[in-house]
Amino acid sequence: MTQLNQQTCQACHAEAPKIEQSALAELIKQIPDWQVQVYQEIMQLERTFKFKNFKQALLFTNQIGEMAETEGHHPALLTEWGQVTVNWWSHSIKGLHQNDFICAAKTDELYRHLK
Numbered sequence: 001m002t003q004l005n006q007q008t009c010q011a012c013h014a015e016a017p018k019i020e021q022s023a024l025a026e027l028i029k030q031i032p033d034w035q036v037q038v039y040q041e042i043m044q045l046e047r048t049f050k051f052k053n054f055k056q057a058l059l060f061t062n063q064i065g066e067m068a069e070t071e072g073h074h075p076a077l078l079t080e081w082g083q084v085t086v087n088w089w090s091h092s093i094k095g096l097h098q099n100d101f102i103c104a105a106k107t108d109e110l111y112r113h114l115k
C-alpha cells in the first residue's frame, strides 16, 4: 500500500464510502498517535501537538491551513498556548474517509519538520 503521506485527497461526496472497520485498524497503524473520537455520532481523528509557546503553535496551525487548501480537505483546529488540537473528518459523509487518514499523516509530517 502506498504510504498515506504520499497520497492526495480525492473529491469526496455524500455517497462516497466510509472507511470499513477492518480497514480502519490497518490505517490507524500508520498514524499511531491519533485517536478515533466520536462527537455527535461522527467519527473523527484527533491529535494534540505540543509546542514551546503560542507563536510556534500558530505557525503550525497556518502550515496545516496551507496543506488543507492544497488538498481541498479541511480540519477543525484549536490553537492554544503550547498546543494545537487537530480533528479530521469528512463533513460530506459525516464520518471517516481515506482523505482523513491522508491528511492526518500529512499533519504528522509537518510536525516532524517543524520540530
Ligand SMILES: C[C@H](O)[C@H](O)[C@H]1CNC2=NC(N)=NC(=O)C2=N1
Binding pocket: 012, 072, 073, 074, 075, 088, 089, 090, 091, 092, 093
Ligand atoms: C467543495 C469542497 O471541496 C468541499 O466542500 C470540501 C471542502 N473541505 C472539506 N473538508 C472536510 N473535512 N470534509 C469535507 O466534506 C469537505 N468538503
